[in-house]
Amino acid sequence: MEPVHKAELMSSEEVSRALTRIAHEIVERNKGAERVALVGVHTRGVPIASRLAELISGFEDTTPQVGKLDITLYRDDLTEIALQPIVKRTEVDFDVHGMRIVLCDDVLFTGRTARAALDALIDMGRPQVIQYAVLVDRGHRELPIRADYVGKNVPTSRAEVVKVKLTETDGEDRVDLLEVKR
Amino acid sequence: MIPGSTAVAIPQREPVSKGPRKNLLDFADWSSEEVIRLFETADVMAQVLTRTIKKVPALQGFSVGLLFFENSTRTRLSFERAARAQSADVMNFASGGSSMSKGESLKDTLRTLDAMQADLYVVRHHASGVPHQLSRWTDAVVVNAGDGRRAHPTQALLDAYTFRNSFPGFDGFAGKKLTIVGDIAHSRVARSNAELWTMLGGEVVLCGPATLLPPELAELPGVKLNARLDEAIEGAHAIMALRLQLERMRPGLLPSAAEYAARYQITERIVAGAHPDAVVMHPGPMNRDLEIEGRLADSPRALVEKQVANGVPVRMAVLYSLLVGKR
Numbered sequence: 001m002e003p004v005h006k007a008e009l010m011s012s013e014e015v016s017r018a019l020t021r022i023a024h025e026i027v028e029r030n031k032g033a034e035r036v037a038l039v040g041v042h043t044r045g046v047p048i049a050s051r052l053a054e055l056i057s058g059f060e061d062t063t064p065q066v067g068k069l070d071i072t073l074y075r076d077d078l079t080e081i082a083l084q085p086i087v088k089r090t091e092v093d094f095d096v097h098g099m100r101i102v103l104c105d106d107v108l109f110t111g112r113t114a115r116a117a118l119d120a121l122i123d124m125g126r127p128q129v130i131q132y133a134v135l136v137d138r139g140h141r142e143l144p145i146r147a148d149y150v151g152k153n154v155p156t157s158r159a160e161v162v163k164v165k166l167t168e169t170d171g172e173d174r175v176d177l178l179e180v181k182r
Numbered sequence: 183m184i185p186g187s188t189a190v191a192i193p194q195r196e197p198v199s200k201g202p203r204k205n206l207l208d209f210a211d212w213s214s215e216e217v218i219r220l221f222e223t224a225d226v227m228a229q230v231l232t233r234t235i236k237k238v239p240a241l242q243g244f245s246v247g248l249l250f251f252e253n254s255t256r257t258r259l260s261f262e263r264a265a266r267a268q269s270a271d272v273m274n275f276a277s278g279g280s281s282m283s284k285g286e287s288l289k290d291t292l293r294t295l296d297a298m299q300a301d302l303y304v305v306r307h308h309a310s311g312v313p314h315q316l317s318r319w320t321d322a323v324v325v326n327a328g329d330g331r332r333a334h335p336t337q338a339l340l341d342a343y344t345f346r347n348s349f350p351g352f353d354g355f356a357g358k359k360l361t362i363v364g365d366i367a368h369s370r371v372a373r374s375n376a377e378l379w380t381m382l383g384g385e386v387v388l389c390g391p392a393t394l395l396p397p398e399l400a401e402l403p404g405v406k407l408n409a410r411l412d413e414a415i416e417g418a419h420a421i422m423a424l425r426l427q428l429e430r431m432r433p434g435l436l437p438s439a440a441e442y443a444a445r446y447q448i449t450e451r452i453v454a455g456a457h458p459d460a461v462v463m464h465p466g467p468m469n470r471d472l473e474i475e476g477r478l479a480d481s482p483r484a485l486v487e488k489q490v491a492n493g494v495p496v497r498m499a500v501l502y503s504l505l506v507g508k509r
Contacts, residue, residue: 070226073226073238073239086219086222087222087223088226089226089229090226090229120238123233123234123235123237123238124233124234125234
């Protein structure tokens, strides 16, 4: 059944302001951008990581390195997402050892994607620290995981869907709340 | 038909099923889109194998039974590596030294293994059709790792994958010619490669002594037969030399190994008649200076080692694609 639109959670301006705030928080918490790298989780985490790196380079002397992470091979719920999920390339072209990695994604929900991403990152080496940035935290955690940087906290019901659109992947920036009617 | 040989059924293409795939017995129910997606998955698997930790948990909790009723080194090791690199458990079975040597039937052997709850069997057997038969006796996924002279689909997949990866900016198999030279009659590799390569849009020429060139293979769409090596190889983008399977041959099929080498050995001189960028492949094990000139096998044109190396990511992709969605 087609999900029904319930509300706009974030406009283009709000997405932009949230990312700018997160960029400043990353620099503040890490006392600069030295050895900070941003790793986006496919699909929409990737443009979020790129934008945060660009924003940070606007007010710091360095541009953080950016990586792309596919966590399909690390998921514990493959059968629930697709019969044959498409595996995308992981492109982390720098040594993660000793780095301050900020993992980026669009929505934090059950925490299972974050867990898989942590496993995938740790298999690449031993970062000094891994932090977690999300555009929207919608609750309903199934694992003891929280984000360090959150664009917007949105209490939702399980029947609702948070749909993030980004210019790079969807042609526009906005976040909507949808509901799947049963 | 070759005197004394058994006719080999040519699989007919059937409509592609939309549901989850169950087995890889041959390419009869595969589409080119599925193969291309498998290659893309293999690219990711190859990336995993270059990392410090060459392992992912994708198939954790799955058991893979390796049923090798016929000798094999590279295929068995390659599947084992592919399963372990995805954290699957592996059960090894070799018919020599097993209860089969005490008279146990194939079906009872499978029942024994089924009781140990394997999720997927990789099967190699000297008789054509055994993996198909096993797939009717078990609910587990069955992957054909070579049956008689019928099919060896994962070898064909890794051969095509190796060819695809040998050209930067590869633009597809359409218009690409593969010439397979040698003991076509006894070769499951030739059959599977012809089936896959033509499905992907390429053309195939099978070449060898007339006694080893079954005319029924010309019925495969996109496949031609030619007993003249110089003609068969003209303009070819890939040349695959096959091992002479002397152990499977009846006397009289070949005058002598020396005469075969004189007429059908793939040499640097012969390759000069192919496409300027032509690559040379061999599924192994190689008989140097019989099927292929030793110095050609060591030249940059030869992809033999890459074929072996690519076997692992391709088989990882096969196991992953067949098992995901089965939990």
